[in-house]
Amino acid sequence: MAEIKTIEVTDYPDQYADTDYTLIDVREADEYAAGHIPGTTNLPLSELEARHSEIPTDKPVLLVCQKGGRSMMAAQFLQTTGNYDDIVNLDGGTGDWQSAGNEIET
Numbered sequence: 001m002a003e004i005k006t007i008e009v010t011d012y013p014d015q016y017a018d019t020d021y022t023l024i025d026v027r028e029a030d031e032y033a034a035g036h037i038p039g040t041t042n043l044p045l046s047e048l049e050a051r052h053s054e055i056p057t058d059k060p061v062l063l064v065c066q067k068g069g070r071s072m073m074a075a076q077f078l079q080t081t082g083n084y085d086d087i088v089n090l091d092g093g094t095g096d097w098q099s100a101g102n103e104i105e106t
Contacts (some may be wrong), residue, residue: 002031002089004076007088009090009092009094009097010099010100016062021060021088022039022041022061022062024043024063025041025065026043026044026065027042027044027065027066032040035094035098035105036104036106037094037097037106048077049077058082059087060087061086062088065094067092067093068090068092071090075087086090
């Protein structure tokens with residue numbers, strides 16, 4: 001079974017700068033609309049079970065929420081499907097991303 005990696009959001013830009021990956025924000029649509037990390041796709045945790053087939057399986061999947069809890073739940077779910085070889089939880093989430101002074105899209 002794929003290992004769930006956890007990285008700090010401050011390490012994310014450097015570690016994935018030259019990597020083809022999918023960045024999924026699992027917060028609800030209203031939270032996502034209020035501000036999200038550039039390049040994310042919104043797929044709420046509440047819809048993940050029904051829509052996980054929309055996530056590519058041939059590249060790393062990075063998951064983010066507000067703090068890291070929901071994204072870890074999403075990572076654990078994706079792990080149970082057996083379809084993903086590289087799952088990463090962005091610990092600290094959008095909250096830490098903003099606190100570090102990084103850009104947020106609305």
